[in-house]
Amino acid sequence: MKIFVHTTFNHRDVIRDAYGKILDVLKNAGVMVISNHDEEGKADLTRAEVERMSDKGENLIDKMDGIVIDASIPDSEVGYLLAYAISQKKPVLYLHERHSGAKSMLSYFEGKNVPESVVLKSYEIPELEGIITEFLQRTESGDQDVPTIKFTLRITPKIERFLTMKSKQSRTTKADYLREKVIKKFMENTNNIDKE
Amino acid sequence: MSRKRNKIGIIFCGGSGLQTAGGRVVEVRKKEEMAEWLKEVPELGIIAEPDPYFVFGGDASEITPRVWSQLVKKISEVYSSVDGIVITHGLDTILYTGAMLSFMLQNLSKPIVLTGSPLFREMQSSEELEGLVADYRNLGVRANLINAFQVATMDIAEVVIAYGNRVLRANQTVKSIHPTINYFDDFADGLLGKVDFGIKLFPHAAKRAKGKLRVEDKIGEGLATFRIDPLTRPESFGALLSSGCKAVLVRSYSANLFPDSFTSYLRLAYGKGVPVIAYNLNVAEKTKIREEYIVVNSMTYEATMAKSLWVLGKTTKPAKFRELLAKDIAHELRSQSV
Numbered sequence: 393m394k395i396f397v398h399t400t401f402n403h404r405d406v407i408r409d410a411y412g413k414i415l416d417v418l419k420n421a422g423v424m425v426i427s428n429h430d431e432e433g434k435a436d437l438t439r440a441e442v443e444r445m446s447d448k449g450e451n452l453i454d455k456m457d458g459i460v461i462d463a464s465i466p467d468s469e470v471g472y473l474l475a476y477a478i479s480q481k482k483p484v485l486y487l488h489e490r491h492s493g494a495k496s497m498l499s500y501f502e503g504k505n506v507p508e509s510v511v512l513k514s515y516e517i518p519e520l521e522g523i524i525t526e527f528l529q530r531t532e533s534g535d536q537d538v539p540t541i542k543f544t545l546r547i548t549p550k551i552e553r554f555l556t557m558k559s560k561q562s563r564t565t566k567a568d569y570l571r572e573k574v575i576k577k578f579m580e581n582t583n584n585i586d587k588e
Numbered sequence: 589m590s591r592k593r594n595k596i597g598i599i600f601c602g603g604s605g606l607q608t609a610g611g612r613v614v615e616v617r618k619k620e621e622m623a624e625w626l627k628e629v630p631e632l633g634i635i636a637e638p639d640p641y642f643v644f645g646g647d648a649s650e651i652t653p654r655v656w657s658q659l660v661k662k663i664s665e666v667y668s669s670v671d672g673i674v675i676t677h678g679l680d681t682i683l684y685t686g687a688m689l690s691f692m693l694q695n696l697s698k699p700i701v702l703t704g705s706p707l708f709r710e711m712q713s714s715e716e717l718e719g720l721v722a723d724y725r726n727l728g729v730r731a732n733l734i735n736a737f738q739v740a741t742m743d744i745a746e747v748v749i750a751y752g753n754r755v756l757r758a759n760q761t762v763k764s765i766h767p768t769i770n771y772f773d774d775f776a777d778g779l780l781g782k783v784d785f786g787i788k789l790f791p792h793a794a795k796r797a798k799g800k801l802r803v804e805d806k807i808g809e810g811l812a813t814f815r816i817d818p819l820t821r822p823e824s825f826g827a828l829l830s831s832g833c834k835a836v837l838v839r840s841y842s843a844n845l846f847p848d849s850f851t852s853y854l855r856l857a858y859g860k861g862v863p864v865i866a867y868n869l870n871v872a873e874k875t876k877i878r879e880e881y882i883v884v885n886s887m888t889y890e891a892t893m894a895k896s897l898w899v900l901g902k903t904t905k906p907a908k909f910r911e912l913l914a915k916d917i918a919h920e921l922r923s924q925s926v
Contacts, residue, residue, distance in 0.1 A: 396785055428785060446753060446784040453785055454731075469786045472738040475631040479730040507631075 393532065394455060397427040398473055399462035406489060407464050410517055414460060414487075417524045426456070428469075458483040458531045460524070464492035478507050485527040490514045545570075594636035596740045597670040600625075601644045601659055601685070602651070603678040605707030606729055613707045616676070617645030629730060635737045639670055648678020648704075651685060653807045653897065659685070660692045660805045663700065667801050672699045672740030674733075679704045679771065682749060686758025687894035690747040690918035694802040696794070700747045702758060703736035705729040735783055744793045746919070748780055755781030755789065759891040759920040775888050776922030794919070808900020810834030813893070817841055822849040829856055834904050835863040837896050838881075839889060843871055845881070854880040863909045867892050882910050891920045 395418055399411045411429065418425050426442065445452055453459075459477050463470045463486060477484045506512065511530070513523050547555070555566045562569055600616040606628050607613055616625045619642040632638050643662050644655050663673060677685055686702050693700065707729060736750040747758040752770035760778025764770050781789040812833035814825060828836060836857065840846065845866045846854060857864050857880065864881040871885050884892050899912045 398785070426785070442784055446782055452753075453783075468738075468741065471634045472734070472786060475634040475737070476731065476734045478631040478634070479629070479734050 393457045394424045395458050396456045397460045400465040400467045402465050413520045417521050460485045462487045464489040481509050483531040484510045486512045490516050594671040594741045595639050596636040597639045597666045597673040599641045599675045601675050601677050603704030604676040605705040613709050613711050632737050648680035651681045656688045664803050674736045674740050675702045677702050677704045683890040687891040690759040691898040692805050695799045696745040697799045699740050699744045701736045701740045701750050703732045703750045738787050743796050745796045746794045753783040762888050806901035807897050811896050812836045814838045826853045837865045840868045863906045886921045
């Protein structure tokens with residue numbers, strides 16, 4: 393699992409400490425962490441590596457499984473990240489330190505429905521481990537329901553004809569037809585492993 | 589501390605197709621459809637307050653100089669009341685419109701950001717949509733919109749295209765031939781910013797500055813286009829010159845620009861005072877200077893066409909036409925010609 397962490401520092405040590413805690417919890421959970429503060433040397437990918445990936449034309453934010461935003465100190469990128477993540481239905485943990493006095497960007501949604509993909513939490517540092525663990529569990533379970541990974545599958549004309557026939561018969565798209573078959577196989581395998 | 593909330597004008601000029609959660613495509617083809625469209629992208633409001641306007645709802649192939657004039661009129665009406673402007677536009681002609689706006693809107697103090705979508709309402713099959721999105725190497729139309737909206741709040745004062753993971757100077761953008769997520773590539777100094785986990789603008793992008801917008805909205809008429817390849821007959825060029833055109837933009841694939849068989853027709857054009865623009869990026873200008881035609885090797889084709897129309901709006905005199913075409917108006921010229 394890959395998580396992007398965005399935070400902004402100021403003179404308050406508590407935000408920097410929170411950042412360290414967030415990274416520790418994520419890394420202890422086996423998550424690959426990418427952060428907007430690679431100068432701290434704590435993230436798994438440095439800014440230079442991110443630049444190289446971007447140069448190849450990869451859309452980095454779409455490759456993340458989730459985003460953690462500490463918005464205790466608001467900056468213009470927080471709104472952008474949040475809007476982008478919502479538009480792509482990426483799970484977002486939107487944090488603000490309880491005594492920061494930061495007005496949540498989500499105030500925009502007051503009186504409207506906050507998107508399900510967004511978890512909004514205020515925190516004190518000792519609470520972070522529980523909040524992040526819960527977010528990771530929620531993100532992992534969400535993965536099973538929403539297909540997000542794309543890849544190219546090359547098939548022969550004969551298989552293409554077969555898939556066209558099957559998709560017409562089952563009144564689904566070829567992609568949905570294949571996905572259902574793979575899920576069925578996956579569940580059978582999972583059940584067999586459980587029995588063993 | 590409360591910060592002033594940005595207001596971004598969003599002008600619909602085609603290219604607004606968005607796929608809904610139910611798989612339907614919504615787009616703005618008339619003014620009354622703007623409200624429903626905006627309800628589909630409430631997240632835009634997190635970045636800034638959207639201020640919607642309608643100009644055009646047709647297909648990209650229907651874009652004409654008349655639409656450019658309407659677009660510029662609308663931009664100049666709303667310019668002072670917003671912090672930046674996003675324009676939705678069909679992708680097939682977005683390069684022409686972007687280049688044209690860069691000449692018509694000068695002394696910019698805030699960004700004009702074009703983005704667009706290949707989707708349209710009649711697409712109902714998810715396979716068709718998936719195929720089209722794949723063809724356009726699209727990050728997702730919503731992603732392009734969010735990126736465009738963010739760029740419109742940033743410290744940049746140029747006409748740009750936000751698409752894929754790039755922010756490009758509109759008059760230095762070309763369609764990409766590379767199989768990456770980006771449908772457009774930069775020409776020369778056209779890459780102004782990149783999207784990764786945020787949007788980073790490069791130092792050579794013009795910054796916001798105080799100043800009054802200067803609208804130079806007169807677009808010339810009578811520009812004809814012509815293409816020279818091994819099948820082209822010089823008589824066709826002659827026929828074009830007899831049609832009453834005021835200038836001709838010739839796209840040549842030959843390093844020699846014109847075969848010898850064109851010489852008499854080039855003399856004819858010169859005698860009639862019809863500027864002939866010889867476009868070929870691979871020609872060394874200094875070795876090809878002739879009085880009969882103007883060599884252009886330092887702009888995109890789309891920028892050359894837009895600029896030729898803009899120059900025709902100012903003059904039809906060949907010497908002045910040549911002078912204006914060579915002048916850098918909106919950072920459209922690459923710094924080093926071949």
